[in-house]
Amino acid sequence: MRDDLVLRVVGRLLIPAILLFALYVQFHGDFGPGGGFQAGVMAAAGIIFYSLIHGLVATRRIVPDWVVETMVAAGVLIYASVGLAGILLGGHYLDYSVLSSDPIHGQHRGIFWVEVGVAVTVCGVMLKIYYMFASRGGAED
Amino acid sequence: MALAQHLPALQVILPLISAPLAILFRRAGPAFLIVTAAAWLSFAIAIALFLQVDASGLISYPMGNWQPPWGIEYRLDRLNSFMLVLVSGMAAIVLPYARGSIEREIPHESHYMFYAMLGLCLTGLLGIVITGDAFNLFVFLEVSSLSTYVLIAMGRDRRALTAAYQYLIMGSIGATFIVIGIGFLYLMTGTLNLADMVPRVAVIESSRPGLAALAFISVGVSLKVALFPLHQWLPNAYTYAPSSVSAFLAATATKVALYALIRFYFTVFGDNFVFGKLPLPEFMLILSLFAMLFANAIAIFQDNLKRLFAYSSVGQIGYITLGLSFDSVHGVGASIMHLFNHGVAKGAIFLLIGGAVARMTTRQAAPPAPTFERIAGLSKAMPLTCFGVVLGGLSLIGVPGTAGFVSKWYLVLAAMEKGQWWLVGAILVSSLLAVAYVWRFVEAAYFRAPPAGRETGKEAPFALLIPGWLLILATLWFGLDTSFTAGAALDAAQQLVHSGN
Numbered sequence: 215m216r217d218d219l220v221l222r223v224v225g226r227l228l229i230p231a232i233l234l235f236a237l238y239v240q241f242h243g244d245f246g247p248g249g250g251f252q253a254g255v256m257a258a259a260g261i262i263f264y265s266l267i268h269g270l271v272a273t274r275r276i277v278p279d280w281v282v283e284t285m286v287a288a289g290v291l292i293y294a295s296v297g298l299a300g301i302l303l304g305g306h307y308l309d310y311s312v313l314s315s316d317p318i319h320g321q322h323r324g325i326f327w328v329e330v331g332v333a334v335t336v337c338g339v340m341l342k343i344y345y346m347f348a349s350r351g352g353a354e355d
Numbered sequence: 356m357a358l359a360q361h362l363p364a365l366q367v368i369l370p371l372i373s374a375p376l377a378i379l380f381r382r383a384g385p386a387f388l389i390v391t392a393a394a395w396l397s398f399a400i401a402i403a404l405f406l407q408v409d410a411s412g413l414i415s416y417p418m419g420n421w422q423p424p425w426g427i428e429y430r431l432d433r434l435n436s437f438m439l440v441l442v443s444g445m446a447a448i449v450l451p452y453a454r455g456s457i458e459r460e461i462p463h464e465s466h467y468m469f470y471a472m473l474g475l476c477l478t479g480l481l482g483i484v485i486t487g488d489a490f491n492l493f494v495f496l497e498v499s500s501l502s503t504y505v506l507i508a509m510g511r512d513r514r515a516l517t518a519a520y521q522y523l524i525m526g527s528i529g530a531t532f533i534v535i536g537i538g539f540l541y542l543m544t545g546t547l548n549l550a551d552m553v554p555r556v557a558v559i560e561s562s563r564p565g566l567a568a569l570a571f572i573s574v575g576v577s578l579k580v581a582l583f584p585l586h587q588w589l590p591n592a593y594t595y596a597p598s599s600v601s602a603f604l605a606a607t608a609t610k611v612a613l614y615a616l617i618r619f620y621f622t623v624f625g626d627n628f629v630f631g632k633l634p635l636p637e638f639m640l641i642l643s644l645f646a647m648l649f650a651n652a653i654a655i656f657q658d659n660l661k662r663l664f665a666y667s668s669v670g671q672i673g674y675i676t677l678g679l680s681f682d683s684v685h686g687v688g689a690s691i692m693h694l695f696n697h698g699v700a701k702g703a704i705f706l707l708i709g710g711a712v713a714r715m716t717t718r719q720a721a722p723p724a725p726t727f728e729r730i731a732g733l734s735k736a737m738p739l740t741c742f743g744v745v746l747g748g749l750s751l752i753g754v755p756g757t758a759g760f761v762s763k764w765y766l767v768l769a770a771m772e773k774g775q776w777w778l779v780g781a782i783l784v785s786s787l788l789a790v791a792y793v794w795r796f797v798e799a800a801y802f803r804a805p806p807a808g809r810e811t812g813k814e815a816p817f818a819l820l821i822p823g824w825l826l827i828l829a830t831l832w833f834g835l836d837t838s839f840t841a842g843a844a845l846d847a848a849q850q851l852v853h854s855g856n
Contacts, residue, residue: 280381283378283381284378284379286375286378287374287375287376287378287379287471288375288379290371290374290375291372291375291376291379294368294371294372294375297364297368297419298368298372300419300420301361301364301365305420306361306364306416306417306418306419306420307361307364307365307368307416307418307419308418308419309419309420310419311420
């Protein structure tokens, strides 16, 4: 669908907005509806939208497979490391209160990084599933 | 910072972290090292926790410092500290074996995925055992199940895919039933903490939602246990999975599901209710007898060794549920003992068969199925492998001097305590069936001539032989020195049976 002018223009306008909105949902998740899962899905949706217009090959140049796989693993690792940080700082596993001198601030910091981990993994998994389905049957464009 | 205090969390976290790390490296070598190190560390932690529980009784660990019953609690008593040793110990033995074994079973580029999945599977199984939270239990159940489906599907035989798919469907139904049951319990008690549930369940257990919860959980967990007649997924899954996966699953997966069954029946609902007021012991008794007699009989007629021993697993699970249905210290103790003893023996047998298959595999070709035709006269080429399988088989039969004898002895003792002499006969008959299928192996491997055209092979590779033989030696050891298995199991049963709920 690369030749479709309308789609290309709309995509060019919308994709940055989608990605930006994903970030908004990510960081505003503490105060309102949203959070890592939704943000991750939105970011992946933006990339999948790009892929629908420009094809899988072009998308794989921007977000290669190894990046996707790394994202899947890295998110879990970020989440788990927040927990381990709790142990290293003298609390229990996943105890956010010890992450800062002020327990409330610590809770905030903890959930922030946990949500980052969730977003990274969810985005990676969505893309991985999409790649796997899209690359079947040799329809590579 | 006292690290010892965090051992319950680290028990699960180390394998959990090892899995994404293995994927980040994207290479077989580092992935193997990381996951194996995590498995060994978690084995060491399990032993430390077992000793700690032995010395001081209950251990409770609040996740995220949210005190139970609000937060997720990891709770260790005699039963699950014993189970942790089994699960992590099997992982520690199977992982070094897997390195040599998957070489010809799985394409090299997905080896790191295999290790990551094994790490996740271990995480899930350990999590089910250690957690004291009903929903957390379900989550870990899914972690272990999903990774198990992938592991089975990695088998080289194309039928591995259908086996994994079959297990996926059955496993998902089971998991759904379990979560519905837990949902009912949460609805009625307002808590997810298993220990906190106990007094609240006692009030509502006779109500309709309470009974529905019990029914859903019973069926759901029984699917994962592969209790006859819900065992249909098991033979295919064990037959077509990679050898190391067959061994690991046979030794741990159904055992952990049995642990969940014991936990729900004896701790949450209380055996006075489940076995005293409901007709469940009769049901369990009948199903166990069917498993012991039918599954063992079906095993005799199998042509594929792996499938034979898979059916034998279904039969052996019958002994375990039979012990539970007695609802006595000796009966439940025998069940817990048999969990361990059968896990070790069956794990050893699958490891040894895998070793033989690896030797029979020619380069690049798919591993051949270990049929009786192929293993004819195998003892000349692989004396150690065959002798090991026979010793493991003796433990399945329950010959004195092997671990299987000890648990069967307590089972017979429990049957006699109940005055059910005919059950002693049933146990004897099913043991005779076990003799029959083990004898089929002996006959084929020792007394038949090797098929013409097969070059006189060599012994299985040592890297595959040693883990199998370690478990065989453990089987013999626990057959002679029962202080660890019988001691822990009877203690755990003491805590569980008639604990006043």
